[in-house]
Amino acid sequence: MFRAAIKTLSVGSRCSLSPGLSEIRHYCRKTPIKVQVSEALSGVALGDVTIQGWVRSVRSQKENLFFHVNDGSSLQSLQIVAPSDLSNPLLTLGSAVEVRGVLKKSPLPKQPFEVEAEDIQIVGECNSVEFPFKIKKRHSPEYVRQFPHLRCRTNSFSSLLRIRSEATAAIHSYFKEHGFVQIHTPVITSNDCEGAGELFQVEATCPQDSEDHKFFSVPAYLTVSGQLHLEVMSGAFSRVYTFGPTFRAENSQSRRHLAEFYMVEAEISFTQSVEDLTKVMEDMFRSATEQVWAQCAEDVDVFYKHVTPGHRETVEAMLNRKFTIISYSDAIDILQRSSEDFVFPTDWGSDLQTEHEKYLVKHCGNLPIFVTDYPYDIKPFYARDNQDHPQHTAAAVDLLVPGVGELCGGSLREERLDLLTTRLEAAGLEETYSWYLDLRRFGSVPHGGFGMGFERYLQCILGIDNIKDVIPFPRFSQSCLL
Template sequence: MFQTAAKTLSVASSVSRAISVRHYCKKTTRKLRISEALLGSELGANVKVQGWVRSVRPQKTNLFFHVNDGSCLQSLQIVAGSDLDEPLLTFGSAVEVTGILKKSPHQKQPVELEAEQIHIIGECNPVDFPFKIKERHSLEYIRQFPHLRCRTNAFSSLLRIRSEATTAIHSYFKKNGFVQIHTPIITSNDCEGAGELFQVEPSGPDYDENENFFSVPAFLSVSGQLHLEVMSGAFSGVYTFGPTFRAENSQSRRHLAEFYMVEAEVSFTQSIEDLTKVMEDMFRSSTEHVLAHCAEDVNLFHKHVTPGHRDMVDAMLKRRFPVITYSEAVDILNRSSQEFAFPTDWGCDLQTEHEKYLVKHCGNIPVFVTDYPYDLKPFYARDNQDSPEHTAAAVDLLVPGVGELCGGSLREERLDLLRARLEEAGLEDTYSWYLDLRRFGSVPHGGFGLGFERYLQCILGVDNIKDVIPFPRFSHSCLL
């Protein structure tokens, strides 16, 4: 009898626990990103979403509003009874909503959330908020508010595209066997030789202004190339992707004081074609990845910000990039009926107006220009000694709407020629370590740099480089 009672108690306890577990599961609320909720895989579940209100539409019996959390372009519609109406629920406010995810009766949206609880996390006065509901603001307008412009559809789309493009570039290099190198931000080298440097020194009463903190003058990096060249003595392919700095007193639509650059160095190559192949393949691979993984965001730009630009992007991906020499480029410019502000004599550097004309002349697709005059290039560019004119084994990639996107060269691996070039420039002592690279196990190599913001300008059709970076830095402007 005792055993029977114990068994009955055990069964009752098990049933109680089972009911308790079922009850607990029923009440469990799963937190979802908006992108996850819109997939509809959690229909009927009790879920919680957090985000910012993009629109509010009160009616007699129901309240409709849309919430976005930045995970995708689309917003999730929330349906709430009038009893849940909150006076602080306004455009721009931050909210947390709990409810049942249901299939929407409207074709424009796959699902909607039937709210059971609404919690206002952050209030927003829509009168003072610089962005107005249902108004499509221009990129120039939202640029005035670098601390708030990520709240707009256009700029949040840009930031998702930028993130995905970063992933695509890293994926390309990983797939092709390159090793990522974290090159320094602070350096004692002026890689470009243009003198447009930001010098780095500490401030404060404890530091002597007449003494260098690093014992030598130090600068913010204009390029990681020389550090990649060091690594090319141990790896067949290396790359870096990070911020670079130029102290250019420019307000142009193509220049920034701080921007991101993708740089690569390829060992065991004596061919410019090896470099142009990497440039073109990376451009194609990354662009195709972005178009596939950010379709809605890219379409927003191509439809509302830069109408018709998608056709140009498709044309770039369909055709191989043509290659012309600098001499051929100068001939094309001189035969043109267009008047240029800058000279087009052989030996002159190509300006933006020249670059854009050459791109149009070649069918409005990217074009490589090779074999520049030797005197236009830095000390490390390889001398084309067998050319009738004195040229360097250098190459630029010019693209529609932007001009120069990539710049690169084969590096001078011949010790005697390199030493003579450095002596001529008075740099032999400064770059004695660079000569060591040629003395100990040197191999022919070359590399290039790609301006990441210019790449985004190119594929999205954005006219101003300040509109494709979260916090633009340029002369007389360092907001935030």
């Protein structure tokens, strides 16, 4: 009860306390309460406190011992001041501690509050000599990546994880505020939404599993997308979304690909316009990024100052300028007129590759661009036919962003039963997707949707080059640590 009441105090508030809260504050001076480092740094509970966390630095003087404790709640660590008689040889960099003492204002201008320790307990020892990270050394992402079980202890990666958490909350907030219903789409599925065949098959290891007896009656896979399940839901809800893990069995160790990553996917019913999709993509990007900037300012600064200097200006331009929209045909024309020596072909009908996407973004002022109306034949069966002969394009759209290339991909869905049936028959998929045809038979409406790679979004707003550095535990070809 006391903790809850104390939390109601405004951070940094200088107004006088009500009698009830004054009594609580007085009580707290007598009985230590547990507070997070972020709360202590705000002075929310001046008085007797208990701090739990990990030691980030230790400095011993003749009469006093100074060390900093961090519990992951803030980029900043809390300084602990203790008399020298509380010194302990086990108090080292990386050790876990519980400190009981008095939280008071600090005499130093760079830190508003500090704790005068009265008791220090070593909860977990740490061999600082063998510990791979040194507090005063800035380690490269490649070095840190070698220790997936320990890299959350570094400043930059703990900042990344707080940003990731806030970005997750921001995306959920955006969809909730705009009337979307969240759907938990399955991880195990019998569908190959993308049609690329890059699937992880799921098989049971139980003894009765054999050729004659399979756990599932049909081949099952880890999902590559929740789109088709969202389309099921779009027959009953006008706006739905999902946010969860997806899997691709790509034999790649590149900076852009993971075997397991997170996707944000949305589906909107009663829409016949690609512009309806681009508006949601752009608004979501802007809303989420502004919230991350507002709530994680210090953590974001870690990247803009030390990891990707100058990237703040790039993101500011993305937030302040409306995204450009060009057609696929215009994009091909731009590529063909360029002096770049591209590895992949730029003929009309060829799919855009990463090198093409990055060039187009640069050509358009290093700002996000939407590319619409792709060739019909290179898009999946569900993409709506524009019926614009002789070009024959689909109502599909990709969002390309600086440093990453494709961030979002979407399309209007083919709601016309006859056209959809013809395409599935041509692909030999009519029986497999008979349930999908049922969606068109029973109350179908024009609809469309898109998916956004969450890790690529983080790469985009932070300027991080390698996708393995924006996910807690990266999974890729030949690597599944932990």
